[in-house]
Amino acid sequence: MSTASRTRAPARRLRRDGALRREAVLDAGLEVFSTLGLYGASLDQIAERAGLSKTNLLYYFPSKDELYVAVLRRVLDVWLDPLLALDAGSEPADALRGYIRSKVALSRDAPQASRLFCLEIVQGAPLLRAELAGPLRTLVEAKAQILRGWVAQGRIAPHDPQHLIFSIWAITQHYADFATQVDAITGRSLADPDFFEATVASTQRLVLAGLGLT
Amino acid sequence: MSTASRTRAPARRLRRDGALRREAVLDAGLEVFSTLGLYGASLDQIAERAGLSKTNLLYYFPSKDELYVAVLRRVLDVWLDPLLALDAGSEPADALRGYIRSKVALSRDAPQASRLFCLEIVQGAPLLRAELAGPLRTLVEAKAQILRGWVAQGRIAPHDPQHLIFSIWAITQHYADFATQVDAITGRSLADPDFFEATVASTQRLVLAGLGLT
DNA sequence: GTCTATATCGGGATAGAC
DNA sequence: GTCTATCCCGATATAGAC
Numbered sequence: 327m328s329t330a331s332r333t334r335a336p337a338r339r340l341r342r343d344g345a346l347r348r349e350a351v352l353d354a355g356l357e358v359f360s361t362l363g364l365y366g367a368s369l370d371q372i373a374e375r376a377g378l379s380k381t382n383l384l385y386y387f388p389s390k391d392e393l394y395v396a397v398l399r400r401v402l403d404v405w406l407d408p409l410l411a412l413d414a415g416s417e418p419a420d421a422l423r424g425y426i427r428s429k430v431a432l433s434r435d436a437p438q439a440s441r442l443f444c445l446e447i448v449q450g451a452p453l454l455r456a457e458l459a460g461p462l463r464t465l466v467e468a469k470a471q472i473l474r475g476w477v478a479q480g481r482i483a484p485h486d487p488q489h490l491i492f493s494i495w496a497i498t499q500h501y502a503d504f505a506t507q508v509d510a511i512t513g514r515s516l517a518d519p520d521f522f523e524a525t526v527a528s529t530q531r532l533v534l535a536g537l538g539l540t
Numbered sequence: 541m542s543t544a545s546r547t548r549a550p551a552r553r554l555r556r557d558g559a560l561r562r563e564a565v566l567d568a569g570l571e572v573f574s575t576l577g578l579y580g581a582s583l584d585q586i587a588e589r590a591g592l593s594k595t596n597l598l599y600y601f602p603s604k605d606e607l608y609v610a611v612l613r614r615v616l617d618v619w620l621d622p623l624l625a626l627d628a629g630s631e632p633a634d635a636l637r638g639y640i641r642s643k644v645a646l647s648r649d650a651p652q653a654s655r656l657f658c659l660e661i662v663q664g665a666p667l668l669r670a671e672l673a674g675p676l677r678t679l680v681e682a683k684a685q686i687l688r689g690w691v692a693q694g695r696i697a698p699h700d701p702q703h704l705i706f707s708i709w710a711i712t713q714h715y716a717d718f719a720t721q722v723d724a725i726t727g728r729s730l731a732d733p734d735f736f737e738a739t740v741a742s743t744q745r746l747v748l749a750g751l752g753l754t
Numbered sequence: 755g756t757c758t759a760t761a762t763c764g765g766g767a768t769a770g771a772c
Numbered sequence: 773g774t775c776t777a778t779c780c781c782g783a784t785a786t787a788g789a790c
Contacts, residue, residue: 344755361663366579368783380784382756390784441662444717448655448662449575451720458724466725488726489742496714497707503658504710506665510672511680512702528703536746558773582765594766596774604766 348386350376355397360442363449364394395453398446401439402457408432409465409491414472418482419539423530426494430526433502434516440502466491483538490533497529562600564590569611574656577663578608609667612660615653616671622646623679623705628686632696633753637744640708644740647716648730654716680705697752704747711743 354376358367369390373383387393408428412421433440446454466488473487501508501516508514514521534540568590572581583604587597601607622642626635647654660668680702687701715722715730722728728735748754 347755363577363579363659363663365577366663369785370783379757381758381786384785385755388785444662445577445659447721448658448717449577449580451724455720455724458721462721463725485745486738486742489739490746492714492718492722493711493743493746496710496718500706500710503662504706506669507661507672507676508706510665510669511677524700525703528700529707531699532704532707532746532750535752536749538749561773583767584765593775595768595776598767599773602767 344386347376347378351378351383351386351393352397352400355393356401356438356442359394359397360438360445363445364390369393398442398453401442402454404436404439405432405443406462406465409469412469412472414475418476418537419534422494422533422537422539426498426529426533427526429494429498430501430516430522430529433498434522437502437505437516440499444499444503483536485537490537494529494533497532501525558600561590561592565592565597565600565607566611566614569607570615570652570656573608573611574652574659577659578604583607612656612667615656616668618650618653619646619657620676620679623683626683626686628689632690632751633748636708636747636751636753640712640743640747641740643708643712644715644730644736644743647712648736651716651719651730654713658713658717697750699751704751708743708747711746715739 351372354372355367357375358372362371369380369383372393373380376383383393387396408425411428412425416424451458469491470487473482473485473490476482477484477487505515512521516522516525565586568586569581571589572586576585583594583597586607587594590597597607601610622639625642626639630638665672683705684701687696687699687704690696691698691701719729726735730736730739
């Protein structure tokens with residue numbers, strides 16, 4: 327064909343552009359889904375924010391549901407990183423302090439991801455159930471095992487490791503998920519460096535003291 | 541009028557029935573809104589669950605939005621009760637233990653209310669902002685003052701009272717809002733009495749130890 | 755890959771009889 | 773107070789030209 331000789335370079339450029347456009351749509355989807363939910367969000371809104379038309383968006387993602395799942399999947403990966411880093415080798419106090427700090431930092435830097443995740447779980451996680459009962463469960467079980475080891479070695483006070491992990495998640499994510507309530511009551515947010523540090527310190531103190539680590 | 545003599549009794553009965561029907565709709569609205577959200581829920585669904593037709597529902601509530609607000613308002617009242625009960629007169633350890641227990645009990649007994657509240661806040665609380673910045677803020681401020689008093693008297697270790705209240709809210713509500721995640725990981729729920737007690741104990745230990753109360 | 759036009763549908767809300 | 777019928781709009785998704 328006459329186009330064959332021109333195909334290579336343009337094709338590569340197009341593919342890259344396509345990938346960028348997909349990214350833009352995923353970003354826009356995160357913004358809109360995290361504030362309006364799956365049903366409240368419209369493809370028009372997302373498309374406009376991503377800088378293309380609705381029909382064009384549907385060229386990249388075959389349906390609203392599939393776009394939503396794609397957004398959610400990307401969120402989940404980011405969200406589990408800090409827990410993966412929790413390490414048996416380090417000193418318990420250091421490890422927990424670091425974990426708490428990185429979780430609060432995530433609530434500051436990716437609040438929309440936290441909120442979307444929250445919305446999905448609260449509504450029963452119809453799309454994430456498998457993900458939760460599988461990979462997440464085994465990950466939590468592995469980390470709980472580390473905590474149990476520390477208890478057995480007398481390095482931290484005995485405390486149910488699952489409840490401990492839930493408590494840390496709950497507190498740290500609260501500052502992203504309930505940011506509007508926090509703001510209404512305190513007038514501050516994690517974007518304020520002082521408030522960020524105070525939040526980290528408060529959470530660290532609570533958790534460490536609860537484990538007998540001063 | 542000829543109907544005047546018959547009006548009293550039937551009117552009263554009708555008014556009572558109407559009130560009951562309204563209640564049924566509010567209950568159904570709570571169930572559906574708390575799992576599907578404002579936009580995901582349909583009036584048909586709510587009406588069916590309440591045992592009437594959609595048009596009939598719209599006789600009791602003029603619009604979907606107004607029904608939603610009515611449901612939300614009822615939820616908010618229930619949700620603030622436990623904090624109101626936090627009393628300056630009692631022993632700090634007892635007061636906090638009691639507060640935590642009643643919050644976890646609420647997460648067990650009214651999980652849907654917790655979830656609806658959560659959904660609303662996460663989405664930016666367009667309808668509750670005033671409520672949060674006004675009454676809730678002053679209530680929290682009053683209770684924070686009690687905690688500050690205890691700190692000043694040396695009865696609890698120094699800890700930012702607002703962060704402390706947020707932590708307690710976050711942990712206790714987590715077991716309602718993230719129940720599907722908790723279930724996916726532990727296989728248990730607050731409906732299980734053992735798990736309920738373990739949750740209460742874990743939270744109490746964390747908070748009390750964090751305040752230097754063993 | 756992107757556009758215009760359109761099919762199609764669910765759902766909120768109203769009109770009016772009974 | 774409750775029903776049937778209907779209006780109407782917004783939103784997803786598709787068809788087909790360019």
